[in-house]
Amino acid sequence: MRIDVRGHLWTDEYVDLLDSFGRTDTATQRNTGAGASPAELEARFALNGTAGIEHQVLSVSPQVPHFADRENAVTAAKYANDLYAAVLGRP
Numbered sequence: 001m002r003i004d005v006r007g008h009l010w011t012d013e014y015v016d017l018l019d020s021f022g023r024t025d026t027a028t029q030r031n032t033g034a035g036a037s038p039a040e041l042e043a044r045f046a047l048n049g050t051a052g053i054e055h056q057v058l059s060v061s062p063q064v065p066h067f068a069d070r071e072n073a074v075t076a077a078k079y080a081n082d083l084y085a086a087v088l089g090r091p
Contacts, residue, residue, distance in 0.1 A: 004048065007056030008034045009087065010063055010080070017079055018063055021072040029063050036087050058084050 012035070015026045033040055048056065065076030
């Protein structure tokens with residue numbers, strides 16, 4: 001079984017949230033195909049299939065929710081976790 005342990009996934013909304021907390025390095029993360037739209041997910045699954053990858057460990061890297069302000073860090077981390085739960089179809 002092949003597992004991709006660097007499956008990047010974030011949305012523009014997540015990146016916008018990071019920007020609102022003061023991040024200035026998010027421009028390169030937009031429009032990279034790492035989103036959660038149906039088309040992006042289908043493309044991801046197709047690419048994984050051709051490489052024999054059966055599972056991915058999702059990550060918001062390199063846009064991790066690290067902030068000096070604890071509340072901002074927790075808000076961003078919760079947003080990412082909730083996004084992944086939604087992508088997986090879990091409440």
